[in-house]
Amino acid sequence: MSSFGAIMVSFPGAAHRQFGKQIYTTLIPFGVMERFLMVDDDVQRKLNKRRVKSIANYILMGIKDGNLCFLSAITATCRGPIQYNEATNQLSIDISTQMSVNDGQHRFAGVKMALDTMRRKVDTSQGQQRLEYSEKLKKLEDMAIPVVIFGNLTKVMEQQLFHDLNLLANKPTKSVSLKFDNSDLYNAMAKELKNENEWLIRFGIETERTSLSERNRELMVLSTLRNMISFIISGTDKDSNAVLTLENYNTWKTDVSELIDKLFSVLPEDCNDRSRYIIGLAATIQGIGKYINYLINKENLSDEKLSGLKKVDWKHTNPHWNGAGGTFDPVKERIVFGGTGGGVNGIYMKLIEINGPSI
Structure with missing residues (x-):
């Protein structure tokens, strides 16, 4: 040639x-x-x-x-x-x-x-x-x-x-990337539940931003919901053991949706108010997910045990949260988490401590 x-x-x-x-x-x-x-x-x-x-x-x-x-x-x-x-x-x-x-x-x-x-x-x-x-x-x-x-x-x-x-390329935010990603099973479940679960529809899931201000009344960003679901199912946000599979996907999706129903039925009605409660913070939402996984695997999860979260004081001013992966900022009058990972584990351990080994 x-x-x-x-x-x-x-x-x-x-x-x-x-x-x-x-x-x-x-x-x-x-x-x-x-x-x-x-x-x-x-x-x-x-x-x-x-x-x-x-x-x-x-x-x-x-x-x-x-x-x-x-x-x-x-x-x-x-x-x-x-x-x-x-x-x-x-x-x-x-x-x-x-x-x-x-x-x-x-x-x-x-x-x-x-x-x-x-x-x-x-x-x-x-x-x-x-x-x-x-x-x-x-x-x-x-x-x-x-x-x-x-x-x-x-x-x-x-x-x-x-x-x-x-x-010179403009990398999309994590939430935007997840918005268009259908290969990750946890992300797929998060996108489906945000449009199907009544509580998530009511509070709202942000799919563009990476974080939410106190004025924003949407409960969480899509990546936080994805990680919360992963914590509930696998106990981590990575699931290296592939607990969620194509074969058990629909069963887990039904279970997670029901758990979300039970969870938000016992949380404050205005739990999306980030100026008042720590619930709308990414670390808290994921820490709750990890705690639910603990109840599933260690405490034989029941409605009664999950309803124990109703007695928890989720306000920023609750001294329980100071040191639970975050610190109380006296100027802002709120809990501030230095890192999401530490905050997730801090909330998780504090919930076990507050509610005892069995609630």
């Missing part, structure tokens, strides 16, 4: 120009990504291994039926000649050419880890299970990721490209 006798590999694509630079778009299958893409430390930040593992798990989850998973385009610089045939819309690259990843190194590494994980499962399994893993591996290898390729940039240009792609 090349007049110079080089071995060229072709992909379907398109050619464009951006600010005087040649730019190409194509799709590269997962199975051949490693042959063409590489990461140059001089034009990239340090790889976050935890993030890579998270992306790999996300990809592996994506090959299951019914899951909604997507990977956005990788941006790379081609350090060699590119040929483009306008008649056939074919992009041809020398097989020995390396393309330096400028944006998407964690996606690239995540794909590699997912492939390696599935290859190990194929190698270490037998019989029907080996066939199933082999089919999943083929499905992964046949998948493709969009790649935007800049032709022959200098290293200085590559560094600027990394800067512009990563530092």
